[in-house]
Amino acid sequence: MNCIRTAVPADAARLAEIEIFNYRLNFYPIFRNDAFYFSELQVPALMADYLAKPGLLADTFVYDDGAVKGFLRMEGKQVKKLFVEPVLQGNGIGSALLQHAVASFGAEGLWALEKNVRAIAFYERHGFFPTGERMPEEDTEEYLVFLKRNE
Numbered sequence: 001m002n003c004i005r006t007a008v009p010a011d012a013a014r015l016a017e018i019e020i021f022n023y024r025l026n027f028y029p030i031f032r033n034d035a036f037y038f039s040e041l042q043v044p045a046l047m048a049d050y051l052a053k054p055g056l057l058a059d060t061f062v063y064d065d066g067a068v069k070g071f072l073r074m075e076g077k078q079v080k081k082l083f084v085e086p087v088l089q090g091n092g093i094g095s096a097l098l099q100h101a102v103a104s105f106g107a108e109g110l111w112a113l114e115k116n117v118r119a120i121a122f123y124e125r126h127g128f129f130p131t132g133e134r135m136p137e138e139d140t141e142e143y144l145v146f147l148k149r150n151e
Contacts, residue, residue, distance in 0.1 A: 004100045007060035007071065009051055014068040015060065016046035022083040030115050031140060061100060063093050072097040079110035098126050102149065111144040113137065123147050 007015060020041055028037045050056050056073070059080070063070040070084035070093040079101050084093045101107035110128060112119050120130065128147040135144050 003063050003065040004061050004072075004096065005064055007057040007062050009057065011057070011060075011062055011064075011068055011071075012047045012050040013043060015050055015062070015071055016043045018068070018071060018083050018085050019046060019081070021086050025086050026116055026119070027113065030113065030142060061097065063097055069093050070097055072101055074101060074105050074107070077106050077108040079107050082110075094122060095126065098123075102127075107149060109146060109148040111135075111146055114143040114145045120145070120147065127151075 020043060023041060024037055031037070059075060060071055060073045062068045062072075063084075069088050071081070072079065073081040079098070082094060082097055082101075084097075098107070109131075110123065112123060114120075114134065123129075124147075128149050131146050131148050133146040135146075136142070137144050
């Protein structure tokens with residue numbers, strides 16, 4: 001059974017929840033920006049952003065087996081975002097989404113936060129490895145690293 005489909009407007013709230021929970025869990029410990037993570041980053045605002053930019057939904061693919069449990073956003077052959085509901089991580093959802101990115105879009109690479117070692121390890125297990133290329137994360141002192149798929 002294929003559980004991956006293109007996102008639709010009715011998914012906007014769930015996408016926002018998943019993204020925000022992941023940002024708080026994985027990035028807040030690195031950036032420690034209370035104003036952003038607990039005031040600016042809110043479900044209604046992110047949901048409105050999804051609905052105001054239909055292109056975001058068109059490039060977003062959800063893992064839905066009766067409930068939306070994760071999502072992937074593509075930009076050409078680059079994975080822009082991949083998030084799984086935190087309590088469901090480790091159940092193959094992220095793997096299925098990343099495999100979909102490779103099989104359906106020829107995903108070749110992605111940027112990951114250098115300090116997000118858990119994500120980098122996940123991508124390495126799926127054939128994406130750091131190239132040595134890095135760039136500053138906008139408005140922070142942190143860096144992103146580029147991972148490229150080895151075929």
